[in-house]
Amino acid sequence: MRGNRVAVLSPVAWRTPPRRYGAWETVASNVAEGLVARGWDVTLFATGDSVTSGRLHAVVARGYEEDSTVDPKVAEYLHISEVFEHAHEFDLIHSHYDFMALSYTRLVQTPVLTTVHGFSSPRIMPAYEKYRDGYFVSISDADRAPGLNYLATVYNGIDLSLYPFQPSGGDELIFLGRIHPDKGVHLAIAVARMSGVPLLIAGIIQDQSYFREQVEPHLDGTIRYIGPVDVAGKNALFARARALLHLNTIPERFGLVLAEANAAGVPVIAMDLGSCREVIREGETGFLISDVNQAVRVLGRIPEIARGACRRRVEQCFSIETMVEGYERVYRAILDPGHTTAADRAVL
Amino acid sequence: MRGNRVAVLSPVAWRTPPRRYGAWETVASNVAEGLVARGWDVTLFATGDSVTSGRLHAVVARGYEEDSTVDPKVAEYLHISEVFEHAHEFDLIHSHYDFMALSYTRLVQTPVLTTVHGFSSPRIMPAYEKYRDGYFVSISDADRAPGLNYLATVYNGIDLSLYPFQPSGGDELIFLGRIHPDKGVHLAIAVARMSGVPLLIAGIIQDQSYFREQVEPHLDGTIRYIGPVDVAGKNALFARARALLHLNTIPERFGLVLAEANAAGVPVIAMDLGSCREVIREGETGFLISDVNQAVRVLGRIPEIARGACRRRVEQCFSIETMVEGYERVYRAILDPGHTTAADRAVL
Numbered sequence: 089m090r091g092n093r094v095a096v097l098s099p100v101a102w103r104t105p106p107r108r109y110g111a112w113e114t115v116a117s118n119v120a121e122g123l124v125a126r127g128w129d130v131t132l133f134a135t136g137d138s139v140t141s142g143r144l145h146a147v148v149a150r151g152y153e154e155d156s157t158v159d160p161k162v163a164e165y166l167h168i169s170e171v172f173e174h175a176h177e178f179d180l181i182h183s184h185y186d187f188m189a190l191s192y193t194r195l196v197q198t199p200v201l202t203t204v205h206g207f208s209s210p211r212i213m214p215a216y217e218k219y220r221d222g223y224f225v226s227i228s229d230a231d232r233a234p235g236l237n238y239l240a241t242v243y244n245g246i247d248l249s250l251y252p253f254q255p256s257g258g259d260e261l262i263f264l265g266r267i268h269p270d271k272g273v274h275l276a277i278a279v280a281r282m283s284g285v286p287l288l289i290a291g292i293i294q295d296q297s298y299f300r301e302q303v304e305p306h307l308d309g310t311i312r313y314i315g316p317v318d319v320a321g322k323n324a325l326f327a328r329a330r331a332l333l334h335l336n337t338i339p340e341r342f343g344l345v346l347a348e349a350n351a352a353g354v355p356v357i358a359m360d361l362g363s364c365r366e367v368i369r370e371g372e373t374g375f376l377i378s379d380v381n382q383a384v385r386v387l388g389r390i391p392e393i394a395r396g397a398c399r400r401r402v403e404q405c406f407s408i409e410t411m412v413e414g415y416e417r418v419y420r421a422i423l424d425p426g427h428t429t430a431a432d433r434a435v436l
Numbered sequence: 437m438r439g440n441r442v443a444v445l446s447p448v449a450w451r452t453p454p455r456r457y458g459a460w461e462t463v464a465s466n467v468a469e470g471l472v473a474r475g476w477d478v479t480l481f482a483t484g485d486s487v488t489s490g491r492l493h494a495v496v497a498r499g500y501e502e503d504s505t506v507d508p509k510v511a512e513y514l515h516i517s518e519v520f521e522h523a524h525e526f527d528l529i530h531s532h533y534d535f536m537a538l539s540y541t542r543l544v545q546t547p548v549l550t551t552v553h554g555f556s557s558p559r560i561m562p563a564y565e566k567y568r569d570g571y572f573v574s575i576s577d578a579d580r581a582p583g584l585n586y587l588a589t590v591y592n593g594i595d596l597s598l599y600p601f602q603p604s605g606g607d608e609l610i611f612l613g614r615i616h617p618d619k620g621v622h623l624a625i626a627v628a629r630m631s632g633v634p635l636l637i638a639g640i641i642q643d644q645s646y647f648r649e650q651v652e653p654h655l656d657g658t659i660r661y662i663g664p665v666d667v668a669g670k671n672a673l674f675a676r677a678r679a680l681l682h683l684n685t686i687p688e689r690f691g692l693v694l695a696e697a698n699a700a701g702v703p704v705i706a707m708d709l710g711s712c713r714e715v716i717r718e719g720e721t722g723f724l725i726s727d728v729n730q731a732v733r734v735l736g737r738i739p740e741i742a743r744g745a746c747r748r749r750v751e752q753c754f755s756i757e758t759m760v761e762g763y764e765r766v767y768r769a770i771l772d773p774g775h776t777t778a779a780d781r782a783v784l
Contacts, residue, residue: 147566157559158559159557159559159560161536162535162559162560162562162563165535165536165539165563166539166562166563166566168539169539169540169542169543172543173542173543187510187513188509188513190513191513191514191516191517192517192540192543194517194521195517195520195521195540195543195544196543209507211505211506211507211510212507212510214510214514215510215513215514218495218514
């Protein structure tokens with residue numbers, strides 16, 4: 089099976105891997121690099137400035153979020169069609185490109201596996217319904233749509249070498265993510281206010297009016313916004329963190345940042361919505377809460393969390409290797425269904 | 437050649453034909469109906485509420501501009517891919533769907549002809565450049581991009597029965613089109629102000645701030661805005677018209693409304709930009725001007741235009757029949773290049 093030719097189709101909003109923000113591109117990169125490390129023949133379809141140890145195939149020079157001369161719609165159509173025009177060169181296409189790529193799948197012979205990184209709106213469901221018989225992977229058991237032909241849940245894997253274990257943290261609360269109501273920045277601010285613990289907020293501002301109205305007025309010496317951060321910036325935050333606050337207001341699909349924080353040894357206080365209870369183990373790597381008051385209460389219990397246990401859980405469940413092993417089982421089920429082992433089937 | 441199976445791919449912004457606004461859907465409808473009338477086996481790919489004397493194939497129930505529950509991006513991908521998934525059922529696909537449809541053309545055997553209804557932005561040119569070797573038709577000689585494999589210019593044709601000849605007009609100036617700076621509504625208002633001739637403005641408001649700032653403040657008893665109009669509304673306007681003012685500020689691609697006004701016998705005063713000089717014959721069916729002062733001056737010369745000559749020119753050059761004959765020559769050149777006649781070649 090290894091040695092087979094796989095095309096990994098990444099989005100072109102950002103470079104793969106992204107410089108700062110870009111969860112889908114991060115995962116696509118981790119999949120590509122993990123597959124290369126395990127001997128697969130990998131071609132990454134991504135922006136021209138992307139970086140891979142596999143082969144890079146690019147028709148869009150730079151991400152449309154990073155270059156205003158690029159029309160997003162043109163970039164998407166050109167980029168997605170390109171992989172399908174080369175479909176015969178591959179044994180499998182692994183798409184990270186949402187419903188758009190599905191619309192080309194019936195025009196080629198090559199099987200296409202789609203990792204669904206999230207259903208952005210009920211209005212996109214008609215596209216999934218049409219192609220429901222395709223091959224799908226969910227990134228958490230929570231984030232599944234009924235009726236799709238799911239072969240497995242494969243949790244996202246992070247590059248553990250990027251997030252070194254930090255045996256002792258600091259005294260601050262941290263928020264890491266898009267500044268958007270979905271991510272509950274206002275709730276993190278409320279927890280900081282009520283508890284008197286300082287809060288550091290980092291991330292791109294995706295909703296300007298939300299930032300202006302519900303974040304900015306609260307900024308002072310205790311609650312601070314430091315803009316978007318790269319990996320080094322994240323690690324600097326983890327070094328100062330007592331806990332990561334992740335008080336999402338809608339069901340989380342996976343929650344990469346939860347795994348990143350845990351990898352560094354940082355306990356997580358997460359809203360019990362969507363995938364959070366799959367990523368965080370209650371009382372072991374953090375706490376699952378259902379409102380702000382509860383979040384304030386569990387702050388006092390943070391010392392119960394062993395930082396080493398946080399790291400170990402990510403090593404076991406959310407490493408690139410674990411993720412790629414998961415995808416290898418799925419690839420085998422598609423490419424060679426007769427030879428899927430009992431062990432594979434048990435896991436799938 | 438007739439009897440061959442043609443798929444006509446219309447946009448899904450609006451119903452085909454549109455209830456009011458929707459130039460591309462209008463032309464796609466006219467092509468489909470004209471082909472059916474001449475014996476072709478036509479399948480129209482359009483919204484589910486579309487109307488055709490051919491076969492209707494629809495996966496999107498209603499136009500995304502008419503139904504807010506429809507996601508435009510989902511509708512486009514599902515609609516466009518559908519025709520390509522059925523490509524083997526057709527001898528030719530005639531696309532009116534811009535660059536998006538091009539991205540599927542290399543995945544099927546069936547030849548695809550694209551009528552380019554306009555290049556909306558320089559940022560879409562990379563898509564046309566990639567697929568430049570496809571088959572293209574321009575809707576005016578003016579609206580061509582260098583390097584594309586154009587087989588012909590085929591002028592848009594209108595349904596002359598919808599716009600009956602009106603031997604005598606009225607005393608008002610009329611503007612018909614999108615309320616958008618590109619269409620020069622503010623220039624039409626200036627002409628009305630300077631000449632003292634009343635102006636009736638009709639059309640959808642596409643640019644709200646333009647309407648608020650440059651149209652609305654000028655509305656009074658003499659300059660009036662009456663909203664969008666359907667075919668009956670257009671004819672009512674034509675009955676009251678001394679002339680149609682079409683003072684576009686960017687090159688016109690074709691200008692359906694010029695042909696519609698002329699069909700009713702209404703002379704046209706048009707900015708000499710883009711296709712206007714192909715549609716309007718100077719001094720015979722209207723006047724081509726280059727600024728507002730000149731537009732005011734030629735108002736006095738409107739009586740020189742014979743209303744019957746306007747009608748005759750549309751009958752000859754911009755009827756559905758003329759358009760469909762043009763497309764038949766192009767279809768023959770694609771489907772049976774060895775048997776294209778000398779007469780065809782002369783016209784192509």
